[in-house]
Amino acid sequence: MKNIFENNDYRYGIETFLLMYLNQYQLVLGADLEDYANNQELFNDENPCNIYFVLRRPKVTVDPTSIKIEKKRARFKLLIHVKEQISEVDLCCEFPKAKSKIEYFTKYPYNILAFRDQKQALMVARPSTLLDSNLVIDNIKTEDLDYEILYIGQAYGKDGKRTALDRLSSHETVQKIYTHTSNQHPDSDIWIMLTNFTQQTLMVAAGFDLIKVSEEDSKLENEKIEHLFENDGLLLSDKQKINFTEAALIKYFEPKYNIEFKDNFPSLKHKSYSECYNLDIKALIIELDTSEIIRKIYTEKTGRKHHHQKMFEFNSDKDRMSLLKIFE
Numbered sequence: 001m002k003n004i005f006e007n008n009d010y011r012y013g014i015e016t017f018l019l020m021y022l023n024q025y026q027l028v029l030g031a032d033l034e035d036y037a038n039n040q041e042l043f044n045d046e047n048p049c050n051i052y053f054v055l056r057r058p059k060v061t062v063d064p065t066s067i068k069i070e071k072k073r074a075r076f077k078l079l080i081h082v083k084e085q086i087s088e089v090d091l092c093c094e095f096p097k098a099k100s101k102i103e104y105f106t107k108y109p110y111n112i113l114a115f116r117d118q119k120q121a122l123m124v125a126r127p128s129t130l131l132d133s134n135l136v137i138d139n140i141k142t143e144d145l146d147y148e149i150l151y152i153g154q155a156y157g158k159d160g161k162r163t164a165l166d167r168l169s170s171h172e173t174v175q176k177i178y179t180h181t182s183n184q185h186p187d188s189d190i191w192i193m194l195t196n197f198t199q200q201t202l203m204v205a206a207g208f209d210l211i212k213v214s215e216e217d218s219k220l221e222n223e224k225i226e227h228l229f230e231n232d233g234l235l236l237s238d239k240q241k242i243n244f245t246e247a248a249l250i251k252y253f254e255p256k257y258n259i260e261f262k263d264n265f266p267s268l269k270h271k272s273y274s275e276c277y278n279l280d281i282k283a284l285i286i287e288l289d290t291s292e293i294i295r296k297i298y299t300e301k302t303g304r305k306h307h308h309q310k311m312f313e314f315n316s317d318k319d320r321m322s323l324l325k326i327f328e
Helices: 030-039 172-184 215-230 238-253 271-278 323-327
Strands: 014-029 051-070 073-082 085-094 103-105 113-116 121-125 147-154 188-205 283-289 307-313
Touching: 014 030, 014 215, 014 238, 030 188, 051 103, 051 172, 051 238, 147 172, 147 188, 147 238, 172 188, 188 215, 188 238, 238 283, 238 307
Parallel strands: 014 283
Antiparallel strands: 014 188, 051 073, 051 147, 051 188, 073 085, 103 113, 113 121, 283 307
C-alpha cells in the first residue's frame, strides 16, 4: 500500500470523495413485482428506491407428488432446474399453530405452495424463497443459485416523483428481458433487486506541513470546506446522484442488456453528472454489501461476490492526490 503523501508537490492539500453505498435492498420475484409495489412499506419519499437490478437465476418449483402431511408437519421436495438437469432438496415445515387437519395447495407450474388448516392460512410461499430460508438444513451452497445481473436502471419517476416501482414491470427493456428469458432460458426466473443508494462524503487532508498550496488554490480549498460544512457534505441533486450511481454501476458490472456508460464513464461530456465536475469531486466510490443474504450477485466481468466495491476518478491529473494509488 502506497503513501499518497510521499509527494509534497500536489496542487491541493484537500480532496473530496463521494461514496454511494447500498443502504437498503429487497429481492422480488418478477412475477410478484406489481403486488409488491402496491403493498410494500420499505421504500417511501424519504427512503426512495432509486436504482433497480434485473437478475436471473434457476427456476425452483415444488414436486407436488412429494408433499406429505404428518399431523402438524409437512414434508416435500423442491426442484432446482438447471438446463436439462433437475436436483432435489428435501424440506420439512412445522406448523405448531395448526388447530385442525392441514391441507396444501399448489398447481402448475408449481411455483407457489400454500398450507392451511380449516380456519387459517399457515404459510403461502414461493419455492424459490423457501430454498433460501433457514428451513433448509445447512442450506444449498451451489453457485447455480446466485443471481446474475442482466440490467441496471433508474427507478426515478417522472414529474419529480422519486420512485416508480409501479412502472418497472412494464419497462421496455425489462419486458425484453422477460421475453428473451422465456425463449432462451426457460429453466430460469427473473428477479428484481430494488435498492436505495445513500451518499457519504469523504475528505482527505494532507496538512499544511506536508503540502504547500498557492494562495489562489488555498481560496478554492476554503470554498470546498465551507461547502462541506454548510451542507453537511457535498450538495448534489437527487437526480444527478442517481445518474452517476447508475453510470458507475453499469461501468463496473457491464450487464448484458446495458449499453450506455459501459465505455465512457466518467466523462466530462456527460451532462447527467456534471455536478461532480462543477464541485471538483476527485472520485466516486460505489459499494454494495449483500452479505445478509445467502446468495451472491454477479456478472461475468466481476465474478460472484457478497461485497462489490469500485472507485472511479473524475480527475486524474498528476498534480492531484489519488486514493487509487494506495491500492496500486
